[in-house]
Amino acid sequence: MAAVSELLAAGRTYSFEFFPPKNDAEQARLVGTLLELQPLRPSFVSVTYRAGPSSRQRTTELVTSMLRLTALNPMAHLTCTGHSRLELADILVNFRKAGVENLMALGGDPPSDASMGPGELAHALELVELAKAIGGFCIGVAAHPGRHPRSRSVASDRRFLAQKLRAADFAVTQFFFEPAGYFSLVDDLAARGVSKPVLPGILPVTSLSSVPRMAEMGCAVPAWLVDRLEAAAARGGRAEVVNTGVDAATELCAALLDQGAPGLHFYTFNRSEATRRIHANLGLSVGSG
Numbered sequence: 001m002a003a004v005s006e007l008l009a010a011g012r013t014y015s016f017e018f019f020p021p022k023n024d025a026e027q028a029r030l031v032g033t034l035l036e037l038q039p040l041r042p043s044f045v046s047v048t049y050r051a052g053p054s055s056r057q058r059t060t061e062l063v064t065s066m067l068r069l070t071a072l073n074p075m076a077h078l079t080c081t082g083h084s085r086l087e088l089a090d091i092l093v094n095f096r097k098a099g100v101e102n103l104m105a106l107g108g109d110p111p112s113d114a115s116m117g118p119g120e121l122a123h124a125l126e127l128v129e130l131a132k133a134i135g136g137f138c139i140g141v142a143a144h145p146g147r148h149p150r151s152r153s154v155a156s157d158r159r160f161l162a163q164k165l166r167a168a169d170f171a172v173t174q175f176f177f178e179p180a181g182y183f184s185l186v187d188d189l190a191a192r193g194v195s196k197p198v199l200p201g202i203l204p205v206t207s208l209s210s211v212p213r214m215a216e217m218g219c220a221v222p223a224w225l226v227d228r229l230e231a232a233a234a235r236g237g238r239a240e241v242v243n244t245g246v247d248a249a250t251e252l253c254a255a256l257l258d259q260g261a262p263g264l265h266f267y268t269f270n271r272s273e274a275t276r277r278i279h280a281n282l283g284l285s286v287g288s289g
Helices: 004-010 024-040 053-069 085-098 124-134 154-167 179-191 208-216 223-258 273-281
Strands: 013-018 044-047 074-079 102-106 138-143 170-175 198-202 263-267
Touching: 004 013, 004 138, 004 170, 013 024, 013 198, 024 273, 044 053, 044 102, 053 074, 053 085, 074 085, 074 124, 085 124, 102 124, 124 138, 124 154, 138 154, 154 170, 154 179, 170 263, 179 198, 179 223, 198 223, 208 223, 223 263, 223 273
Parallel strands: 013 044, 013 263, 044 074, 074 102, 102 138, 138 170, 170 198, 198 263
Antiparallel strands: none
8 A cells, every 4th residue: 555645756646435335225326336437446545434333333344355355456535523642542542553654634514423522633724633643644634725714714724724634644625616716726835834735626417406405515616616516507408417517527636637726536426427437538547546
């Protein structure tokens, strides 16, 4: 396995994100998606995490099975939410014992389960510091081209992000739809003396029904893209919306790469079609990461 920081130092990376399945149907879909995306030879793949014992086990099982059974280079997510410092240390030690080298350290959303507390660590920076103390990890953190939904302002969000990224090795952004926001973020960090790689997160909009949800997730779909998708729906229905969403994401990726982004990180939602099509549209060679 290779550290993400080493891969980024060697050139552009192209990576995919998955979530652990909750049932047999989701398991079957994920297996199919992995079979379809593995031939693209991504630089690494990341596996998301939700607080709680069952999610912890699913994330660990998926990451370790990737290490044992595939040629994929997995990165495990971990959140502060719902855990004591000792629990987090135990999870990190077990990750290292299993051979996990790459870690995405996150603060996490407030727990939806009332029986879970917020956690002993309040911020992702504390988790980064804990992982560094344990040792052996290449650590990524999250970044928001706009601002984190719970931040008071863009200025405060960038200040905390710079502090967090100084301690970590790289960042991956929340999804966004216009390159200017990403490059504004990178320039802001550079002005604060932080030049570590920031990977842009890509999520194509392939249905109009997902538009409100994306706003809830922290990045509203811009009006020009909604208009383009609505015109596609009127012209050709769902299939044309998918085509238009893939085209828009391809255009975004091409602009990011043309202007010097260090790679692309695709949010797959455990489906392969849009990612495979964007990969092909960009003319990326297999294993180009």
